[in-house]
Amino acid sequence: MPQTLWNRIEFSLLAAGIIIAGALWGFVELSEIARDAAPHAFDTDILLAFRVAGEPNNPIGPSWLEEAMRDITALGSAAVLIYITAITIIYLCMIRRWGAALFVFVSVAGGQVLSSLLKLGIDRPRPDLVSHLAQVHTMSFPSGHAMLSAVTYLTLGALLARFLPGRATTLFVFGVAVLTTLMVGISRVYLGVHWPSDVLAGWCAGFAWATLCWLVSRYFLRPGEEADQDMR
Template identity: 35%
Template sequence: MSPWTAASLASEGGPPHRMKRSPITRSTALLSLAIAALVIATAYAAVWALRPAAVRLGSHRWVIGAEAKGRAGLSWLTVRIAAEVVILTAGAVVVVALAAVFVEILDAVTDAQDLTALDRAIIDWLASRRTPGLTRIQIATTNLGSAVVLITMVTLFAIVTARRLRSWYPVVLAVIGLGGSQTLVAVIKVAIARPRPDPPAQLVSATGYSFPSGHSASSLVGFGLLAWLVCLLTSNRTVWATAWLAAALGTAAVGASRVYLGVHYPTDVLGGWALGLTWLAVVALAAQVWRMRA
């Protein structure tokens, strides 16, 4: 039994506090859709505003030279080593680096190191600045990262993409990507057994353990998969950039909402992001190797 579980049992006389789930009302659902639309519009506006700067940067002599050298180096490697080996090695390095970040956060949480020292202070600071209007926005935002919403969005978009491409690849990608991340979160939550913040601080219902944040990990993977599927449907680079930036903004917003609502510590959210990014990198690497062998 972990020290958190023991403390929780001693103080509460049972397992971590459980609350009934609050239903998603019609008004909250509409507000969630409005927030999603605002995130996409913001991402598109940012991409459009940065296009001139990106074009100027891409035309600089040193950028062109660096790109040429990079391609030459990659060609040199692929002549001597199979391209699959090069991609697998580079991908493995990225996965290991991301996994190391998650392990560092996990160690800090389990050992109650400096990284967790600000957890309580941040939650208290946000709690002192809550307003009814902001709380409604945060609840609508956090709903975008719920399992029901993510599974529905990713499944529907994967089916549409599969029909357009006449391939089961998008569906398999969605099932493995989102299903795998949610399984990892569930297993790690039980293994670490970190209690959530004190129930009086929670503005919405939440069950189970706290680390890592399932909303944070699943939203990163889910929004990332949506951006990935968009890239499979078009070659428009502006759309690509908009999709990935919107995914990043949405992920950040959902994670922040979990801390504001008092159902997760900041380190839970950081751990969820690190875990989600690691899993998404694993799926991307596996997909690339599979496509090269197909």
């Protein structure tokens, strides 16, 4: 194996390890905040910053912004993420990318299971400091929207990056995936259905899981190997 290629692999392993370790450390620290009986000042200050001063039921910004935030938060809903994932898997199967299809399914489904288990670990109620501008039915920590949007969009971004030409295209795809994930998380705080620490924890868990899946794919999913290139 050429030395330059080996150096790149070592750097990828190191970078992935740092991301996973940092994300897990962040999640543990945020879980301690979530276990506190009283809301942390960090959470309350940011949550109230999205509301008009003295009016906890009135979000900042024009009326259309509230509706836009509901549209953005839908990008992290289970229905939308399942729809996007299913379409991706069906397409990959149609072009006989069996390995890639399995990778997407295991990554996203595994992230969903992990998110559900993490919510069972800490029974944190939803914020009662401000009104909820969207319907919610589960516990607050961590944010499932933030975590699953990170898992889904970053996983799909990593998959696309393996087959797209040029570094600029790769950076663009990852940029869109990260931006979408961030917007979904911010929308959850704006709508008052999550504490900021819930969203940060969701991002930490989602980024750690997506990075782990990406690392596994580098060694078990080779471009072209999972496809029948001759389409026989």
